[in-house]
Amino acid sequence: GAVTVNAGTDVTMTGATGVGLTSTAGDIALNAAAGGVTMTATTAFSMTGGTGVALTSSANDVTITANQNVEVTAVTGTATLEGDAGVAIETQAGDISIVSHGPADTSAPVTITGQTGVTLTSVQGAIDITAADQLNVDAGGTFDIQSSGAVCRDTAGALVTSATDKATCETGTTHMWVGLQMTATAGDLDLVSTGGQVKLEGPSV
Numbered sequence: 001g002a003v004t005v006n007a008g009t010d011v012t013m014t015g016a017t018g019v020g021l022t023s024t025a026g027d028i029a030l031n032a033a034a035g036g037v038t039m040t041a042t043t044a045f046s047m048t049g050g051t052g053v054a055l056t057s058s059a060n061d062v063t064i065t066a067n068q069n070v071e072v073t074a075v076t077g078t079a080t081l082e083g084d085a086g087v088a089i090e091t092q093a094g095d096i097s098i099v100s101h102g103p104a105d106t107s108a109p110v111t112i113t114g115q116t117g118v119t120l121t122s123v124q125g126a127i128d129i130t131a132a133d134q135l136n137v138d139a140g141g142t143f144d145i146q147s148s149g150a151v152c153r154d155t156a157g158a159l160v161t162s163a164t165d166k167a168t169c170e171t172g173t174t175h176m177w178v179g180l181q182m183t184a185t186a187g188d189l190d191l192v193s194t195g196g197q198v199k200l201e202g203p204s205v
Contacts, residue, residue, distance in 0.1 A: 150179040157183055 005011055013019050021028055030037050039045065047053050055062050064070060072079050081087050089096060102108020112118055120127055129135065137143070152160040152169035153176055163169035166177040182189060191198045 145180065147179040150177050152176070153178045153181065157181060 098110055100108040100110045150166070152163035154160055155174050155176075160169065160175055163175065169175045169177045
């Protein structure tokens with residue numbers, strides 16, 4: 001049958017070498033009708049379920065806090081983070097890495113998909129996109145590349161850090177004040193339009 005423990009205030013169970021709660025044929029329920037349920041371990045704390053483990057809050061948040069690292073691992077399946085109003089991944093003092101490791105003979109790409117768009121923004125530094133093989137950029141509509149700033153470069157395309165404005169860069173030198181640079185280091189650079197014209201416009205071309 002059932003075992004019921006009732007107390008007007010607290011219930012404390014203490015064991016010199018441990019405390020065990022075992023149900024051989026049914027569930028074990030820990031309920032606090034008007035307060036919280038706290039489980040604390042001096043060393044490790046483990047929760048194991050034969051068919052699953054669920055942490056559910058019916059009215060408020062679920063918070064997982066670690067003094068050092070938090071690890072979420074799916075041994076044979078996927079690890080999913082879902083939010084009805086959004087998902088935020090933030091770091092206060094380090095990097096955020098999204099890495100897909102797969103055997104050399106299989107495909108293990110990283111896919112970033114947005115229903116209405118994808119935005120990559122760097123608040124202070126640069127955005128670097130590097131491909132070991134090809135880099136393909138396809139647009140179903142227009143494809144715009146805009147630069148609102150410029151830097152000084154020499155005839156080889158190297159950055160000239162001593163010149164911080166157009167006048168200093170180009171006065172008495174062969175340097176150029178460049179806002180957008182496209183460079184092919186090992187082959188040709190082709191600008192091709194299969195259905196229209198290719199235009200290069202500027203004060204000097």
